[in-house]
Amino acid sequence: MKRVLYILLLLAISSCEIELEEMYLTRNDYVSDMLRIDGYYYDKEPNSNRVALCYFFYKNGISYCANNNYVNSFSELEESIESYKKIYKKYAYGWGVFNVMDSTILIEEYVANSLNKKLTAIFSGKILNDTTFTLKERYKLDQNGDKYNVYKFDVTYYFRQYSSKPDSTNRYIK
DSSP, X not given: OHHHHHHHHHHHHHHSOOEEOOOSSOOOOOXXXXXXXXXXXXXXXXXXXXXXXXXXXXXXXXXXXXXXXXXXXXXXXXXXXXXXXXXXXXXXXXXXXEEEETTXXXXXXXXXXXXXXXXXXXXXXXXXXXXXXXXXEEEEEOTTSOEEEEEEEEXXXXXXXXXXXXXXXXXXXX
């Protein structure tokens, strides 16, 4: 009997449509030249030469955070991009929008689930030059625009030109 109830519960949960939390940031076409977007941004593992794919930015204001594991080379990293191109579109996780204002970058992306809802968070940082930026904090905004659940960190991302980026069309960002 418990097994039947468990299966029914799983079916009920899996058949529910996932609601997307409304984003605070607005998607706008990227018309600046503060950051290059003809490739991807990666993170370097401290005290090592290993790299991890992090962000794709698109002219239509959409961003994608891949959050891959560290690998030993760019060729390994780019092989993983190619193998995951179809998987990226299946899930809301990582899709978002980005805004650039002066030397500030804001990225809001889907980061977590809460029952039947995909939740977003905003990441903010500084643009150091057109190929490097840092992110300093992650937070949520309430209805008044006040920050809460603030998490401070310091990560630098570096640009690498790459002509075969995954397409930005997805069903999560309109």
